[in-house]
Amino acid sequence: MASIELDRITKRFKDTVVLDDVSLSVEDGETLALFGPSGAGKTILLRLLAGVIEPDAGRVLIGGHDMADVAPEHRRIGMAFQNFALFPHMSAFENIASPLKARRTAGAALSEGVDKIARLLKIDHVLTHSPRALSNGQKQRTALARALAGEPDVLLLDDPLRNVDAKLRFEMRLELPQVLARQQATAIYVTQDYKEAMALGDRIAVLSGGRIVQVGKPEDIYLTPADVETAQLFGDPTINLLDVTPELDDRGPFVCLSDRRMPLDPGLRHAVGRKCRIGMRAEAIRFVGPDDPGAIAVTVEAETPLNEKAVTLTVTKRGREILVSRPSETQGPSDTATHIAIDTAHALLFDRDSGQRIAPGAAADQQAGAAA
Structure with a gap:
């Protein structure tokens, strides 16, 4: 396991500020649901953590170590995406095995690692199938299995349930917390579905307009939202x-x-x-x-x-x-x-003008519910 810390991260694309002075901490073994509307900057934040892109300002720390000079393949990060992103020329087994092979795992250890995670996600019966022969639910589970197979310290899940049917979404909302608890990875789960955020997150961080507007437990976000938009x-x-x-x-x-x-x-x-x-x-x-x-x-x-x-x-x-x-x-x-x-x-x-919640007992000019 490893903690995550984003320290005053700013990211621009030309004249557009996508992330604006974002600070966020995730504790060892915690699952943080990163919630926000489309275009809020959620996926960009994950890419910064993974090292695919670099911030214009600020620091990314994993396990207390600055990732400025650490390549993506050395960050011990697993990722799963909403579009599955499976290798089409590989079987489900080979897809799941790819992070293990990257770590030079071979033979019985490799097969055992794949079988273990496949059984956990209930896809051990389709390991020989190619991605085109899998249902969307099986593709989604295969993508999750690949992200988990390498036993990463950090798991980044970019709205992985978005392209599956309602029944599977409901089932996975129940199953995922158990899977993540067994893996003991620190996870950031991106979603636009507030029910999903409340079901899966130990805490929720609300990202809007490139800024973190509130961080808290699911019930706190619901009962005492920071502003009108969050409410x-x-x-x-x-x-x-x-x-x-x-x-x-x-x-x-x-x-x-x-x-x-x-x-x-x-x-x-x-x-x-x-x-x-x-x-x-x-x-x-x-x-x-x-x-x-x-x-x-x-x-x-x-x-x-x-x-x-x-x-x-x-x-x-x-x-x-x-x-x-x-x-x-x-x-x-x-x-x-x-x-x-x-x-x-x-x-x-x-x-009415700022949209900020007015908290009981707060000073008249205080903006209640600021990000933790």
Whole structure:
């Protein structure tokens, strides 16, 4: 195993800054999910770690050693890609064996190494097949096996499940953490799927616009996102966002939604009078009767069943759209005219101009949720 450290990495292509002063640490044996939208710079970051390209500024350290003068083949890194990148003229066995051969492993040791990882990934029955004879799932597992066969200190996985079917993605989300734990490699797993990031990462690093905007445990990223963009990227359905201006009375800070007073965390007094956006997860909103103390009158516009849950689009009297999520086995509203109540204890407050989350108890000008 080996730790990874990116120390103030900057990478440009002509006039475009792809990575901007990025610092990131991954502990020995940790799996870090690197999450971000397309074009955020995730793959470039992996290539820098692998030594395929060099940074314009900053340092890459693996196991505490500066990689500035270390060639890619000497970094003890395994990689798997979203497009599989298998050698077409080699069998699955030969593909998996290639990193072992590069280390001059031969004979029984080579066969044993291939068979061990093939059994672990359940592809030992297709080792004689060429890549064109493999299903996408088998290709994906073969690519993973090749990355793991050399027992690398560092494993870089570039969205390897993107081109496989939904069933296999689900299965691999369950299997991969066990595989990575057995290999004891330090891993960075790139993905654009927030569910995948939350399922596979010991921690998640959110990369956006070439910068790390937040690093934390999966539940922390979901419950306390650093900014509006991160809040929108995590969650299905997307978070509800409404423009508000917090006010203050003798009971503490609050916002008004459809003439209803919605109390805020007492620690948000410093947000009073600021132009904000309140974020409310769909599962923090429920249907209630008209006599509920926090009832807001809404009209049901549409409802979408999503297997384990149902998502309802409602509209307030002032025309604001609010999504409500509930378990599919529970009863929904019986009429298009109904009421909802919002659990403001789980509401998030963002500065309307900067998009940064306003943390309870923080100074008025502090940007909460900064990258760790």
